[in-house]
Amino acid sequence: MAKMLESKEVSIRFGGLQALDGVDVEVGEWEIVGLIGPNGAGKTTFFNCLTGIYKPNTGTVTYRGKDVTRLPTHKRAAIGLGRSWQNLGVARDLTVLDNMLIAQHPHVPYSALGGLVGMPGTYPVERNLRRDAEEILEFLGLLEVRDEVATNLPYGTLKLVDLAMTLATPRCCCSTSRPRG
Secondary structure, X not given: OOEEEEEEEEEEEEOOEEEEEEEEEEEEOOOXXXXXXXXXXXXXXXXHHHHOOOOOOEEEEEEOOEXXXXXXXXXXXXXXXXXXXXXXXXXXXXXXXXXXXXXHHHHOOOOHHHHHHOOOOHHHHHHHHHHHHHXXXXXXXXXXXXXXXXXXXXXXXXXXXXXXXXXXXXXXXXXXXXXXX
């Protein structure tokens, strides 16, 4: 099984507090891994090191065989490394599908104004964004709620929508080398 994500000897200190000390983790393609521990054990700190919110003092983070330890968060997201948060990132006044489309928009090849006025080339991109969003919603069993306004959905469903948005973020319909999966 190919390694998708790996940390080696990841350590971080905040002043006198050693939050992580030599954390080694490997996650294979299609593998689901859980990270459990009590409050204060360093779980969130570790995720923040993986996603670039924190820079570890020592160690490396590798994603799809590439060392991303010093890449900023937005560049990690652009190559497909994302996360969801404890607090939902769902816009509650929008539909599930609209939330999915917004999650993908940082990667479109046109400006906001170009999209607003419907410049040539925006329609096929938008069609692909919608297709990708619906594929993810179907995968997570959410296709039947795609037109529901988020505020009308139970919390558990909203957590799944938040996960779907995370999965959608790196899926860019405008590049032949986009990360998939």
